[in-house]
Amino acid sequence: MRTAYSVETVRAAERELMDRLPDGALMRRAAAGLAATAVRMLGWVYGARVLLLVGGGDNGGDALLAGALLARRGAAVTAVLLSPDRAHPGGLAALRAAGGSAGPAAAVSGRALVADLVLDGITGIGGSGGLRPEAAELLARLEARRPGAAEPAVLAVDLPSGVDADTGEVPGAAVRATATATFGAYKPGLLVDPGRQRAGTVRLVDIGLGPHLPPQPDLLALQHSDVARLLPLPSPESDKYRRGVVGVAAGSARYPGAAVLAVGGALRGGAGAVRYAGHAAEGVVAAHPETLVSGGAPREAGRVQSWVVGPGLGTGAEAERAVAQVLEADVPVLVDADGLRFLDPGQVRARRAPTLLTPHAGEAAALLDVAREAVESERLVSVRELARRYGATVLLKGSTTLVASGGRPVRVNPTGTGWLATAGSGDVLSGLAGSLLAAGLDALDAASVGAYLHGLAARLAPEPCTAVEVAAALPSAWQQVRATAGTD
Numbered sequence: 363m364r365t366a367y368s369v370e371t372v373r374a375a376e377r378e379l380m381d382r383l384p385d386g387a388l389m390r391r392a393a394a395g396l397a398a399t400a401v402r403m404l405g406w407v408y409g410a411r412v413l414l415l416v417g418g419g420d421n422g423g424d425a426l427l428a429g430a431l432l433a434r435r436g437a438a439v440t441a442v443l444l445s446p447d448r449a450h451p452g453g454l455a456a457l458r459a460a461g462g463s464a465g466p467a468a469a470v471s472g473r474a475l476v477a478d479l480v481l482d483g484i485t486g487i488g489g490s491g492g493l494r495p496e497a498a499e500l501l502a503r504l505e506a507r508r509p510g511a512a513e514p515a516v517l518a519v520d521l522p523s524g525v526d527a528d529t530g531e532v533p534g535a536a537v538r539a540t541a542t543a544t545f546g547a548y549k550p551g552l553l554v555d556p557g558r559q560r561a562g563t564v565r566l567v568d569i570g571l572g573p574h575l576p577p578q579p580d581l582l583a584l585q586h587s588d589v590a591r592l593l594p595l596p597s598p599e600s601d602k603y604r605r606g607v608v609g610v611a612a613g614s615a616r617y618p619g620a621a622v623l624a625v626g627g628a629l630r631g632g633a634g635a636v637r638y639a640g641h642a643a644e645g646v647v648a649a650h651p652e653t654l655v656s657g658g659a660p661r662e663a664g665r666v667q668s669w670v671v672g673p674g675l676g677t678g679a680e681a682e683r684a685v686a687q688v689l690e691a692d693v694p695v696l697v698d699a700d701g702l703r704f705l706d707p708g709q710v711r712a713r714r715a716p717t718l719l720t721p722h723a724g725e726a727a728a729l730l731d732v733a734r735e736a737v738e739s740e741r742l743v744s745v746r747e748l749a750r751r752y753g754a755t756v757l758l759k760g761s762t763t764l765v766a767s768g769g770r771p772v773r774v775n776p777t778g779t780g781w782l783a784t785a786g787s788g789d790v791l792s793g794l795a796g797s798l799l800a801a802g803l804d805a806l807d808a809a810s811v812g813a814y815l816h817g818l819a820a821r822l823a824p825e826p827c828t829a830v831e832v833a834a835a836l837p838s839a840w841q842q843v844r845a846t847a848g849t850d
């Protein structure tokens with residue numbers, strides 16, 4: 363399990379740790395880890411040209427101290443000081459003593475900006491808002507290299523400057539890093555888009571913070587072994603009913619494919635049987651003869667241990683009735699796509715059994731009555747707010763899939779791929795997660811295990827994949843998780 367902690371929590375843990383250590387020890391640990399990462403990225407040190415972008419806080423101090431370590435090993439290190447009068451004095455003295463040079467941004471020539479490696483120490487967890495104009499200008503100068511000049515690798519110190527550490531928001535100019543060396547704990551902004559895309563490969567540098575962090579993180583990402591533990595497996599006593607029956611109320615005469623895809627996902631999620639209720643029964647049976655179909659309303663479909671409602675359901679009165687009937691059932695319910703249009707927060711909150719909502723950014727925006735762009739730039743805030751408003755578990759789909767449920771840490775899915783952005787793949791996910799609900803997983807686990815297997819299946823499917831191929835690759839994803847559990 364990979365965990366991430368908010369700035370507030372990291373700062374509290376750092377204070378506790380600093381009280382037990384000599385002055386400056388923590389920063390020296392951070393700088394040593396940073397310099398080691400830099401050496402690994404460069405592949406050599408002697409004669410390497412290293413450029414430090416140094417802000418006025420401790421993030422700049424880390425960069426200066428790491429620069430001093432590299433200079434001592436023969437690197438040519440130049441520091442650009444964005445706030446010369448506030449640059450970390452100890453770091454600056456160490457760099458100069460090691461033979462490095464430092465000067466204000468305005469005095470740095472274009473030539474000095476040519477480097478093999480850039481260390482971004484403009485801001486870390488103390489940064490707020492987009493980068494200020496001087497830092498943004500410096501970045502623009504760096505990016506406007508001479509034509510043909512090699513692109514330097516960029517190593518972000520703690521996190522890429524301009525990325526909000528707590529949310530992953532990128533409110534203005536921000537560094538685009540090749541890699542990030544982050545200290546003590548992952549910060550949510552390194553795992554959630556758009557910040558995640560700015561961070562490159564993230565390496566956690568141990569500075570001894572672990573024992574001072576609380577047991578509950580703010581964000582977590584499951585790994586193979588966590589998912590393997592949660593997968594519902596049949597026991598010798600199992601029969602199809604005990605394994606769970608999932609009901610799928612999806613598709614319509616106009617959108618029969620959504621029903622086929624949702625059932626395809628549901629058949630591969632661990633439930634023992636799938637019941638289908640709706641107007642696409644013929645297509646569903648043709649594609650999946652093992653489905654128990656009925657052409658009627660969900661109420662008439664027979665007993666189930668969970669319902670999936672919404673994909674391709676349409677927007678008419680009949681669709682609305684199907685959603686209402688499903689929500690009246692005292693079993694876990696997953697609402698997706700068209701089903702989300704008919705939700706009343708009060709009704710959802712009043713349910714005794716769990717409700718799982720699976721909107722994409724556009725649907726989440728409609729539920730929150732904000733613009734889609736606002737959801738995409740503030741994914742973490744949006745998913746938490748939806749979960750709060752509906753008293754439900756919410757899975758927000760997209761470039762970073764997030765799942766929020768009450769006061770528990772938000773889960774971030776690490777397995778996604780852009781190839782999943784293909785029509786119908788969300789229908790497969792809703793069937794899959796609904797099946798995991800029927801098999802007995804709680805809503806947070808069903809959603810996060812579903813997203814994990816779904817993302818992995820898309821990676822295993824032929825490239826470029828269709829939604830049908832994602833569903834077909836689910837057994838391989840499931841097997842890979844089981845086979846490699848414990849080795850990650």
Ligand SMILES: NC(=O)C1=CN([C@@H]2O[C@H](COP(=O)(O)OP(=O)(O)OC[C@H]3O[C@@H](n4cnc5c(N)ncnc54)[C@H](O)[C@@H]3O)[C@@H](O)[C@H]2O)[C@@H](O)CC1
Nearest residue numbers: 376389418419420421485486487488489490492493494520
């Ligand atoms: N607190 C600790 O114990 C440790 C902190 N460490 C480092 O210290 C960092 C935090 O240091 P600080 O609290 O000094 O904060 P930062 O260095 O992250 O940022 C503060 C500085 O950035 C400027 N700034 C803020 N927003 C800006 C923006 N949008 N554009 C340009 N400049 C901006 C501020 O004016 C201030 O000078 C961590 O990210 C980490 O790199 C490490 O040395 C490990 C130990």
Ligand SMILES: Nc1ncnc2c1ncn2[C@@H]1O[C@H](COP(=O)(O)OP(=O)(O)O)[C@@H](O)[C@H]1O
Nearest residue numbers: 722759760761779780782783785786787788789
């Ligand atoms: N850029 C992306 N990177 C990774 N996954 C994505 C991206 N865009 C969409 N996805 C995933 O693809 C699926 C699309 O679902 P959805 O938007 O409901 O589409 P549809 O309604 O066509 O099925 C979701 O699982 C979502 O998380």
Ligand SMILES: [K+]
Nearest residue numbers: 482485519523
């Ligand atoms: K930084």
